[in-house]
Amino acid sequence: MLTQSIKDALNQQIAMEAQSSQAYLAMASWAEIQPGLDGVTNFFYQQSNEERVHMLKLIRYVNERGGFAVVPALPQPVVTFQSLQRVFQDFLRHEMEVSASINELVGLALQERDFATHNFLQWYVSEQLEEEALARTLNDKLELVGDDKSGIYMFDKDILLFRGHAGPDGNAAS
Secondary structure, X not given: OOOHHHHHHHHHHHHHHHHHHXXXXXXXXXXXXXXXXXXXXXHHHHHHHHHHHHHHHHHHHHHHOOOOOOOOOOOOOOOOOOOHHHHHHHHHHHHHHHHHHHHHHHHHHHHOOOHHHHHHHHHHHHHHXXXXXXXXXXXXXXXXXXXXXXXXXXXXXXXXXXXXXXXXXXXXXX
């Protein structure tokens, strides 16, 4: 059984993962109406799907451990961006916030001696290390490119190498 504080913290994380999915969906939608950003569009559709999967894992865990996972109401995410660079800066900032939240949750699990939850959360710790590294790498690449249109074109093509070649629905693109 989960303690009330663990249930509350896990439900807060569920909300954060849902907000991440919505934020990345908004980024994908913005990118899709920008000329020539098909790779970035697909990248953020995939990111959105991935965050939804993270949320679902948490929901299943809470419910399986005797809690009640609450599907959260979500605020409207930011839907317009000043630049491609701003999108990726927001991406990195958001991933850092998620990492901090996961770390707090891990600390709480240890404090409450909830070793099952601590063990469950280790997957999220590893995932966040990867997500932050990816976001930093993509920000570094965009910083190198600056406003050079040919550089942005290459960035858009190369971004597919980081997430594979799946389409917006997460399946292989044809």
